[in-house]
Amino acid sequence: xxxxxxLARRRLGTTSAPHVTAPPRRRRRTxxxxxxxxxxxxxxxxxxxxxxxxxxxxxxxxxLFFYLALAAQITQxxxxxxxxxxxxxQLIAEQDQLRYQEVTLHAPxxxxxxxxxxxxQRVVPASxxxxxxxxxxxxxxxxxxxxxxxxxxxxxxxxxxxxxxxxRDVMAAGNK
Amino acid sequence: MFVVAMLLAxxxxxxxxxxxxxxxxxxxxxxxxxYREYVELPAVRGAIFDRNLTQLVVNTTVYSAFVSPxxxxxxxxxRVAQGLATVLGVDKTKxxxxxxxxxxxxxxxxxxxxxxxxxxxxxKLPGVGLEQETQRSYLPGIAPGTTLASNLLGFVDWTGNxxxxxxxxxxxxxxxxxxxxxxxxxxxxxxxxxxxxTHQDPLPGSDLVLSLDANIQYAAEQALAAxxxxxxxxxxxxxxxxxxxxxxxxWADYPSYNANDFNHTDPAMFKDNVLGYVYEPGSVMKVVTxxxxxxxxxxxxNTVINDPGVLSVGGYRIYDWDRRNHGNIDYTYxxxxxxxxxxxxxxxAEGHDAFYKNLQAFGLTQPSxxxxxxxxxxxxxxxxxxxxxxxxxxxxxxxxxxxxVQMLSAINVVANGGKYAQPHVVERVxxxxxxxxxxxxxxxxxxxxxxxxxxxxxxxxQNGSGWTSRIPGFxxxxxxxxxxxxxxxxxxxxxxxxxxxVGFLPAQHPKFTMIxxxxxxxxxxxxxxxxxxxxxxxxxxxxxxxxxxxxxDWHLTPDGH
Numbered sequence: 001x002x003x004x005x006x007l008a009r010r011r012l013g014t015t016s017a018p019h020v021t022a023p024p025r026r027r028r029r030t031x032x033x034x035x036x037x038x039x040x041x042x043x044x045x046x047x048x049x050x051x052x053x054x055x056x057x058x059x060x061x062x063x064l065f066f067y068l069a070l071a072a073q074i075t076q077x078x079x080x081x082x083x084x085x086x087x088x089x090q091l092i093a094e095q096d097q098l099r100y101q102e103v104t105l106h107a108p109x110x111x112x113x114x115x116x117x118x119x120x121q122r123v124v125p126a127s128x129x130x131x132x133x134x135x136x137x138x139x140x141x142x143x144x145x146x147x148x149x150x151x152x153x154x155x156x157x158x159x160x161x162x163x164x165x166x167x168r169d170v171m172a173a174g175n176k
Numbered sequence: 177m178f179v180v181a182m183l184l185a186x187x188x189x190x191x192x193x194x195x196x197x198x199x200x201x202x203x204x205x206x207x208x209x210x211y212r213e214y215v216e217l218p219a220v221r222g223a224i225f226d227r228n229l230t231q232l233v234v235n236t237t238v239y240s241a242f243v244s245p246x247x248x249x250x251x252x253x254x255r256v257a258q259g260l261a262t263v264l265g266v267d268k269t270k271x272x273x274x275x276x277x278x279x280x281x282x283x284x285x286x287x288x289x290x291x292x293x294x295x296x297x298x299x300k301l302p303g304v305g306l307e308q309e310t311q312r313s314y315l316p317g318i319a320p321g322t323t324l325a326s327n328l329l330g331f332v333d334w335t336g337n338x339x340x341x342x343x344x345x346x347x348x349x350x351x352x353x354x355x356x357x358x359x360x361x362x363x364x365x366x367x368x369x370x371x372x373x374t375h376q377d378p379l380p381g382s383d384l385v386l387s388l389d390a391n392i393q394y395a396a397e398q399a400l401a402a403x404x405x406x407x408x409x410x411x412x413x414x415x416x417x418x419x420x421x422x423x424x425x426x427w428a429d430y431p432s433y434n435a436n437d438f439n440h441t442d443p444a445m446f447k448d449n450v451l452g453y454v455y456e457p458g459s460v461m462k463v464v465t466x467x468x469x470x471x472x473x474x475x476x477x478n479t480v481i482n483d484p485g486v487l488s489v490g491g492y493r494i495y496d497w498d499r500r501n502h503g504n505i506d507y508t509y510x511x512x513x514x515x516x517x518x519x520x521x522x523x524x525a526e527g528h529d530a531f532y533k534n535l536q537a538f539g540l541t542q543p544s545x546x547x548x549x550x551x552x553x554x555x556x557x558x559x560x561x562x563x564x565x566x567x568x569x570x571x572x573x574x575x576x577x578x579x580x581v582q583m584l585s586a587i588n589v590v591a592n593g594g595k596y597a598q599p600h601v602v603e604r605v606x607x608x609x610x611x612x613x614x615x616x617x618x619x620x621x622x623x624x625x626x627x628x629x630x631x632x633x634x635x636x637x638q639n640g641s642g643w644t645s646r647i648p649g650f651x652x653x654x655x656x657x658x659x660x661x662x663x664x665x666x667x668x669x670x671x672x673x674x675x676x677x678v679g680f681l682p683a684q685h686p687k688f689t690m691i692x693x694x695x696x697x698x699x700x701x702x703x704x705x706x707x708x709x710x711x712x713x714x715x716x717x718x719x720x721x722x723x724x725x726x727x728x729d730w731h732l733t734p735d736g737h
Contacts, residue, residue, distance in 0.1 A: 001637050075446040089237075089308060092237065093236075093237035094290065096234070096235060096236040096237045097236060097237070097289070097290055099234055099236075100234045100236050100313050102313065103230075103231045103234050104315060104316060106230060107230075107315040107316055107324065108315075108322070108324070108390055108391050108393075108394035108395075109315070109317060109318065109389070109394060110316065112394070122725075122728065123728075124648070124724060124728065165390065
């Protein structure tokens with residue numbers, strides 16, 4: 001089987017390397033399609049000196065373009081950051097102003113002005129009724145029910161009526 | 177030859193040592209100044225709230241306009257000057273002259289609001305810039321051009337330093353700690369992004385929560401202004417205190433100033449007369465004298481003395497205010513009618529040493545220590561240096577100088593069951609409670625003596641000079657005492673007076689203690705009779721108006737009888 005390299009040499013008329021007795025060849029692993037294709041492309045695209053220069057310049061130009069694009073992006077971002085920072089400062093200033101307005105609206109001076117504009121007047125009590133002191137027995141057991149003075153027959157009637165008609169609470173709960 | 181070589185080498189070495197060792201620090205700092213950039217990040221100043229968390233001070237953003245005249249083309253100068261004059265109201269001719277100087281930088285107007293800054297930005301004037309600055313804005317006061325509690329709060333100047341009052345006293349806590357950005361610059365003054373870059377965030381200042389009540393403060397300022405005008409007085413002050421804690425509820429001065437416009441204010445107006453003005457308290461002192469004497473067991477409210485209207489002490493004849501012979505009277509009557517002879521006899525019954533210790537215990541011989549900047553204090557001579565006549569006059573409040581905070585704190589001892597409550601304005605700094613509130617209060621007079629003094633001060637309102645302070649519904653349940661003392665000038669007492677009234681209510685469960693001082697009142701008709709300037713006609717009505725507002729605002733009711 002003639003390899004691609006040997007065919008290329010034959011086509012270009014180049015002499016092969018002096019024949020040397022090759023060591024016993026080991027069986028090479030089968031090369032993959034990508035390897036074969038890339039090797040073929042590289043051999044077909046073998047460039048002369050100018051070609052190398054063009055590729056070099058092209059690479060530099062591409063790198064330059066990348067750099068410029070990146071720089072433009074960074075510059076744009078820094079402009080955006082500056083603009084947003086400025087906007088933030090403006091908003092903080094506005095917020096401060098609104099805060100002051102809010103606080104001023106609650107200030108006694110403003111409240112009084114609004115009240116007087118609305119025709120309101122401060123009422124001064126003329127006299128006070130002193131509250132009666134109520135003794136609370138804190139030692140008394142909690143929940144002790146007061147003595148029920150309802151007659152026994154009335155309680156019995158109430159039990160029957162509640163059973164039939166339901167209590168107000170029950171009715172209220174049922175209406176929910 | 178060798179010596180010459182050594183000398184030359186020594187000269188070179190010494191010069192090297194000079195630059196590398198002696199001048200190391202200076203050169204390092206100079207070098208750093210060239211390549212190091214340090215930008216300070218200002219800290220947000222803490223806010224100030226009253227007891228109901230009403231904000232009393234707000235940080236706002238203001239703008240300053242500057243020009244770079246060398247960047248303004250000559251054909252644009254007129255438009256720029258016209259624009260600045262229209263928006264900022266500055267003088268066009270002066271601005272035009274500034275633009276012609278070709279200077280690098282000049283301020284045109286400082287600290288104007290955002291609305292004007294927006295208008296100026298819209299004009300897009302060449303060479304004109306705006307600078308943002310932070311400013312403290314205070315709540316409006318009782319009249320246009322005044323701010324609420326300005327004498328108590330003080331103000332913050334353009335460099336960020338607190339001046340006067342709480343702003344000065346709590347400067348360190350309020351100001352916070354500024355942060356910084358430290359980086360390196362190249363020769364073209366551009367930041368080296370990948371160089372060492374230090375960033376420290378600023379620590380904002382702590383907020384203050386006061387014992388002040390903004391509504392009561394406003395009412396006090398209003399009543400005081402009206403009263404000082406009615407009395408044709410030079411000035412007046414009001415101080416209201418919480419009897420149990422010593423927290424200041426209101427602190428008002430008239431005349432006052434606009435803290436939002438401090439740079440256009442006469443510096444004399446900045447002085448706070450509550451704390452920075454010492455005066456002779458007059459008969460208000462009788463509460464201290466009698467309270468101490470009762471506590472010491474030297475007298476009782478019903479102890480009978482003879483008051484001929486005059487007493488000779490240390491070669492001086494000292495009179496009662498009315499120069500009348502009152503005959504046999506008790507000490508309740510002495511307080512009701514404010515008789516100097518009775519006060520002197522109480523002091524004599526107690527003794528000089530005990531009386532002096534009494535003054536010390538009531539806090540009248542040292543500064544009050546209230547947490548507001550600018551306390552004035554005149555120390556009393558030592559006990560041994562005081563003459564008999566000085567003891568005598570001190571017993572009724574002449575010849576002894578105090579400030580209002582000292583005097584109110586002393587009277588508050590009676591309202592607080594005989595205990596001294598340390599006066600203070602700030603309840604919390606950030607989340608930290610004022611340590612004063614956690615300290616035990618010292619017992620000055622016995623609770624029994626305080627109760628007796630309370631009853632005697634009630635009698636002053638019911639039967640004596642305190643009648644103009646009566647509040648409907650509280651007539652039987654309020655305590656008070658007037659004070660009127662002549663003002664000395666060059667060692668001679670004049671006809672000008674300090675008129676004052678101090679009181680508290682409800683009598684048995686006091687919710688506030690208040691003192692009003694009016695300086696140099698000229699009450700209508702006082703030309704014929706100078707006693708018309710007395711505290712009961714000048715200071716007391718102001719006290720009554722403010723007390724009435726507190727009763728309504730705080731929903732106070734009298735004790736049952």
